Amino acid sequence: MAIETLGLTKQYGGKGGCVNINLKVERGEIFGFLGPNGAGKSTLVKTLVGLLRPTSGTASILGRPLGDTEVKGRIGYLPENFRYHDWMTGLEVMRFHAELYKMSRPERRITELLELVGLAGHEKKRVAGYSKGMQQRLGLAVALLPDPELVFLDEPTSALDPVGRIEVREIIRELKNRGKTVFLNSHLLSEVEMVCDRVAVINKGRIIIQGSLKDMLYSGSRVLIRTETPAAGLIEALSAAAEEIEQKGEFISLKVKYREDIPAIARIIVESGTPLYELKVVGGSLEELFVNLLRGGKTGDNGNEVFV
Numbered sequence: 001m002a003i004e005t006l007g008l009t010k011q012y013g014g015k016g017g018c019v020n021i022n023l024k025v026e027r028g029e030i031f032g033f034l035g036p037n038g039a040g041k042s043t044l045v046k047t048l049v050g051l052l053r054p055t056s057g058t059a060s061i062l063g064r065p066l067g068d069t070e071v072k073g074r075i076g077y078l079p080e081n082f083r084y085h086d087w088m089t090g091l092e093v094m095r096f097h098a099e100l101y102k103m104s105r106p107e108r109r110i111t112e113l114l115e116l117v118g119l120a121g122h123e124k125k126r127v128a129g130y131s132k133g134m135q136q137r138l139g140l141a142v143a144l145l146p147d148p149e150l151v152f153l154d155e156p157t158s159a160l161d162p163v164g165r166i167e168v169r170e171i172i173r174e175l176k177n178r179g180k181t182v183f184l185n186s187h188l189l190s191e192v193e194m195v196c197d198r199v200a201v202i203n204k205g206r207i208i209i210q211g212s213l214k215d216m217l218y219s220g221s222r223v224l225i226r227t228e229t230p231a232a233g234l235i236e237a238l239s240a241a242a243e244e245i246e247q248k249g250e251f252i253s254l255k256v257k258y259r260e261d262i263p264a265i266a267r268i269i270v271e272s273g274t275p276l277y278e279l280k281v282v283g284g285s286l287e288e289l290f291v292n293l294l295r296g297g298k299t300g301d302n303g304n305e306v307f308v
């Protein structure tokens with residue numbers, strides 16, 4: 001396990017922060033930690049990397065307790081708001097951090113990382129002359145310096161333009177290919193949807209849902225079926241696999257709980273002898289799920305709109 005927390009709480013004078021966080025992040029996965037501004041994402045990351053002391057609860061990082069010095073050399077951290085000395089060049093910032101990591105021959109690694117983040121050719125320029133996006137890339141290169149097994153990225157694309165976002169996404173995928181674990185804090189849903197294997201959603205300091213992104217997205221989505229002449233008994237047969245079945249003209253709409261319900265529904269229709277002209281899944285976007293969760297409404301259920 002890369003990260004395991006048990007009832008982890010960090011509050012500031014009894015307020016804010018994050019409360020009773022129970023998370024498991026497997027090694028080698030990209031885990032998305034999603035929540036609106038002020039939800040408690042940065043607080044959790046700062047607690048996990050050892051910058052904040054928990055108010056209560058426990059956690060282990062790469063199998064060691066929080067604050068373990070040896071583990072600190074095996075993790076990388078890109079903070080949300082960082083500023084390097086702007087009179088230094090990108091190369092000097094990298095060398096300075098390599099010294100902090102006590103790396104003996106960092107030059108090759110530095111060159112490789114500057115290339116990876118797209119800063120090759122700019123390394124001799126002062127940070128003062130870097131755009132926000134270039135500074136963010138430099139931060140990412142610094143976070144990857146120790147070739148960490150586990151990387152915490154706090155809003156890594158917030159300062160980037162669309163092309164920069166795609167590039168960072170590619171770097172994150174590449175990290176996964178190399179067997180690294182990535183903990184990605186973000187309020188950007190599409191970001192998380194595109195790269196993460198599993199996610200947790202936090203709101204007002206508490207986790208409100210966590211799990212595999214695939215399962216989460218399908219839970220509560222609707223399947224819309226077009227059949228001209230439903231066979232007798234089809235609706236009853238479907239009610240074994242789905243809920244809230246509605247029939248209107250040649251359309252049948254139903255709500256599914258799990259991803260596996262969808263092929264089961266197709267099978268029931270075909271086996272009943274009903275001609276199937278169309279089957280489509282409606283809803284199931286992370287944005288919809290997120291908004292519904294935050295409003296405290298149902299998840300991903302927009303099936304009624306289809307019939308209007």
Ligand SMILES: Nc1ncnc2c1ncn2[C@@H]1O[C@H](COP(=O)(O)OP(=O)(O)OP(=O)(O)O)[C@@H](O)[C@H]1O
Binds near residue numbers: 017035036187
């Ligand atoms: N140093 C602090 N002192 C007091 N309260 C704090 C401190 N840091 C954060 N908080 C409060 O804790 C809550 C969670 O903040 P946190 O920065 O962890 O959220 P976040 O999800 O990372 O938000 P954002 O995306 O805006 O950075 C907020 O209500 C914030 O005001």
